[in-house]
Every structure is written in C-alpha cells, then in structure tokens.
Amino acid sequence: MRRASSEKSRRMSSEITLHRMPEPKLCMIGLRLDCRGQGMSRLALDKLVCLAADSAIPSFDCGDPDLNEFLRDDAKKYLEQLFAVTYLVMADVQLTAFFSLSNDKLTCVPDDDGSKKLWNRIQRRIPNEKRRQSYPAVKIGRLGVCSEMQGSGLGQEILDWLKILFLTENRTGCRFITVDAYNNERTIAFYEQNEFRFLTSSDEDEDTRQMYFDLKPFADLMQQTGQGAAGEIKTGDRISRGHN
Numbered sequence: 001m002r003r004a005s006s007e008k009s010r011r012m013s014s015e016i017t018l019h020r021m022p023e024p025k026l027c028m029i030g031l032r033l034d035c036r037g038q039g040m041s042r043l044a045l046d047k048l049v050c051l052a053a054d055s056a057i058p059s060f061d062c063g064d065p066d067l068n069e070f071l072r073d074d075a076k077k078y079l080e081q082l083f084a085v086t087y088l089v090m091a092d093v094q095l096t097a098f099f100s101l102s103n104d105k106l107t108c109v110p111d112d113d114g115s116k117k118l119w120n121r122i123q124r125r126i127p128n129e130k131r132r133q134s135y136p137a138v139k140i141g142r143l144g145v146c147s148e149m150q151g152s153g154l155g156q157e158i159l160d161w162l163k164i165l166f167l168t169e170n171r172t173g174c175r176f177i178t179v180d181a182y183n184n185e186r187t188i189a190f191y192e193q194n195e196f197r198f199l200t201s202s203d204e205d206e207d208t209r210q211m212y213f214d215l216k217p218f219a220d221l222m223q224q225t226g227q228g229a230a231g232e233i234k235t236g237d238r239i240s241r242g243h244n
Helices: 002-020 065-080 117-123 154-168 185-193 215-224
Strands: 047-050 085-091 094-107 134-145 176-182 208-214
Touching: 065 085, 065 094, 065 134, 094 154, 094 176, 134 154, 154 176, 154 215, 176 185, 208 215
Parallel strands: 134 176
Antiparallel strands: 047 085, 085 094, 094 134, 176 208
C-alpha cells in the first residue's frame, strides 16, 4: 500500500511540476520584431523540452566539439549543481538545437584604453537615479543548432523567444541578456544581427567576446507597435519536462 501511495504521490508531483512550467504569453517561437518595427515572421517548431536529470538526450551534432560535449557530458551536471538549465528544441523526434540559461549580471568592464566608453553608452539608457555598477541579466551559456538546420533561422527564433520570455514570464528583474560569443566572424555577425552589442573592447583578442542585449528598448517597441498585450498574439507550445 505504501508503495502504491508513493507512486501516486510521485505522479501527482510530476503533473504539478509540468503544469507550473512557464508558457510565455507571446511564446510562438519565430515571432520576429526587429528594432525598426519591420514586423514579424514565423518558423515552425514542434516542442521545447526542459532537460531533466533522467532525460534521454537524442544524438546531436552542431559541428562544434565543445558544444556537443557540453550537451552530452555536462548539461545534466550543471543542472544538478543548479548552475544552468538546458532546453532542447525538438522537431518531432529530432533534436534540432539546444541552449542553456543561468543567472548573470552586467558589470562595468573598462575598454582596452582604460576608458568606459561602451559602458557609458549603457548607462545613458538608465535614469540617473537608477544607475549602478551592475544590472540583473540572464546568460546564454551555450547555444547550438544542428548542422542540418544551420542557416534556417532557428538560432534567431530561439533568441526572439528568449527576449519575449524574459519580458512576459520572468519571475525576477532582468534588464539584459548576455553571452560570451565565440570570437569568430560568423558568430559575432549572428549576435550583432540580433541586436547584441559589445560590452567592452578589451576582449577583442580573446577567444570570446562579452555581448549583451538590452530588453528595455525591445519592451518599449513592443508596446508602441501594439504587441505588448498578451491576448494579441497566440501562444505557442508549452515547455515540457523531459523524461525517459
């Protein structure tokens, strides 16, 4: 009897957890609103799965050994230690992309000449009485798209979804999205095309560049264009918990 009761409690707990997973009010992945207000487009995506400790991870290859290894060997370890949460982007049974998120803060980093020109550019967007030396952020720790889907716009879809998620469903303050982008032409161009900016010029010769996206202008633009009301855009697929 105890075993049956325990099994029932486990199922109920799992169902409650799934029910409480956030469903962004504007989470149709692929809603594209650029900073010039040029409108939106939609690309297909079946399901977004939140990686769990007992999730089965399908085979995946994005052409980058570091990203492949993180998903295969480290994503669950980061989850166990509460360092990061990883999401799997599924199209039917195919794993097409993944990304991991963790809490972060945007902090002043002097430029290579010792000045704070790039940081001051950020500060000018903040009211004087609210300025500080760091601001709340969420970090994209890893983002990989499978080789077959690269160039399809899926990476852009993921960034758009994250921007909307942290405007509509975030439980704490979050002003910026940050990323340590691989310092190569293709990766930097990808983030720049999605309105990410450099935090400092002091890392120009490093393997990665610190970049950020400011959510406040994006939120203001959504309001101005009438996209801020939750009922005006259909919701997308619910995030589900991944289990074997």
